[in-house]
Amino acid sequence: MLARRYLRSRRSERFVSLISWSSGIGIAIGVMTLIVVLSVMNGAAVEIRDKILGFSSHVDIQGPDESLHGWHAWLDTASRLDGVVRVAPYISTQVLASAGTRAVGAILKGVDPANSSEIADHVVQGRFIKTDKSPFQVVIGKDLAHKLGLTVGDKVRLMSPSGGISPSGATPRMRAFDVVGIFDSGFYEYDVGMIITPLSAVQRLNRMGNGITGIEVFLKDRDQASAVAAMAREQLPAGAWVTDWQHRHRSFFKALKTERVAMGVILSLIVMVAVFNMVASLVMVVMERRKEIAILKTVGATHASVMRVFLLMGCLLSGIGTLLGASLGLLLAWKLSDLLEWVESVTGVTFMSSDVYFIDHVPSVIDPVAVSTIIIASLVMGFLATFYPAWRAASVPPAEALRYE
Template sequence: MLARRYLRSRRSERFVSLISWSSGIGIAIGVMTLIVVLSVMNGAAVEIRDKILGFSAHVDIQGPDDALGEWRSWLDTANGLPGVVRAAPYISAQVLATSGSRAIGAILKGVDVGASDEIATHIVHGRFINHEGSPFQVVIGKDLAHKLGLEVGEKVRLMSPSGGVSPSGATPRMRAFEVVGIFDSGFYEYDVGMIVTPLSAVQLLNRMGDSITGIEVFISDRDQAGSVAAEARASLPPGAWVTDWQQRHRSFFRALKTERMAMGVILSLIVMVAVFNMVASLVMVVMERRKEIAILKTVGATHGSVMRVFLLMGCLLSGIGTLLGSALGLLLAWKLDVLLEWVENMTGVKFMSGDVYFIDHVPSVIDPVAVGVIIIGSLLMGLLATFYPAWRAAGVPPAEALRYE
């Protein structure tokens, strides 16, 4: 009762009460900002990971050389690994894609048509490559199609630097491919720089015979890619080069994690500033209530009971601010995509450009663990910050405070 009463302002104490409640509002803003920013950064990490793994194998197996000749026994070994959903051969080569006067460097990826469902599901125009007709057919990303001015059914010329040797020196190989489909992976790097074609087409273009670049392995639980890769190294012949997706992109995801932690620490300063503001406001309340505290102590209030009054005041301020900020932060993080879409439509400003970032929108994924840590941390900071004003209040000497009354 006393804690609630002291938080309400009388006419002569409105300024002190305003400072007290402003500290609670500051805590709410800090908690809300932390939840939204960490949700966006967590969503970006999840989104980028899903986009990368949408077109990338969980485990990649390559031979000791650039090309792998006797690969069929390796494929059988890969299919026998625990947790493997499928394994398929692939070829990856650098090419120059030209259409008219336009030319762009890209990765030509030869795949097993029957084992590339992850690419076929992203086709937005046309169809996926098949075994019917000529093998020289491709599907390309939507951004690459836009830059080259290509539509489904048109021809794109691919020039490979893996050419032969003529009397005039090394000569590249060039071949016209039919564009049968356009895919949209949602990952700009793939959409602007990848061309997919049947395995046999790349082998014919580069005169590789039956050789391949490596074997892609997809597993049911991608978080177990490290253990599957370790078992593949033990099962395959010496010289096999086996990497998993966590190893290939370790630096990138480590940088994202470090950035997320640094952003959390920096934004926590907003909560700390509000907490220090609350300390100052509670000290002012103690100075305003010296006479009332002295009267309470003369009628029997103990040192601990006076401390509890002001501890409850701090807990009420920090608790209300934390709960309000958590509710607003969760609501904003939940509907962030809708809000940003409305702002983009109103202002015409694009917040995330696929030309600059890996993704073309602002994702938001709420992490319950992070939200719990933010709430508990905010409440603890508020509680710890209240001890000094409570100690000051309990230490008010009644005789000195009431000497001139």
């Protein structure tokens, strides 16, 4: 009762009360900002990981040379590994794609159409490649199609540097392919630089015979990629080069994690500033309430009971601010994408351009562990910051405070 009463302002103490409540509002703003920013950064990491793995395998197996022959035994060994859902051979090579007067460098990836459902699901125009007729057909990314001015039904010329050797030296090979589909992966690097075609088409273009680049392994639990890769190294012949997605993109995701931690530390300073403001405001309250504290002590209030009053004041301020900030932060993080889409439609400003960033929207994924950590840390900081004002209040000498009253 006393803690609530001291937080309410009288006419002569409105300035002190305003400072006290402003510290609670500062805590609310800090907690809200922390939750929203960390949710956006967590969402960006999840979104980018999903986009990368949408067109990439969890474990990649390659031979000691540029091409792998006699790979069927390797395929059987990989398919028997624990946690493997499916395996598929692939070929990856660089080509120059041209249409009319336009030419763009790209990655030509040869796949087995029957084992490439993750790519087929992203086709937005036309259809996915088939092998029932001519194998020389491709699906290309929407941004690459825009750069080359291609639509479904057009032809694109692909020139591969891995053609062969003639009396005049190395000669590239060129072939016209039919564009049967356009895909949208949501990941700009893939949409602007990848071409998908049947495995046999790349083998014939590069005169590889039955050779492949490697074997893609897809797992039931992608987080077990490192363990499955270790098992593959033990069971495959010597010279096998096995990598997993966590190793391939380790630097990138480590940088994202470091940035997320650094941003959390920097934004937590907002909460710390509000907490120090709360300390100053509670000290001012103590100075304003010296006479009342002295009267309480003369009628029997103990040192601990006076401290308890001011500890409760600090806990009320930090608790209300934390609860308000967490509620607003969770609501804003939940509806952030819809809110930004509305702002973009009204203002015409694009916040995330796919030409600059890996993704074309602002994702937000709420992490319960991060939210719980923020709330607990805010409450603990608020509680610890109240000890000094409470000690000052309990140390007020009654005789000195009432001497001139």
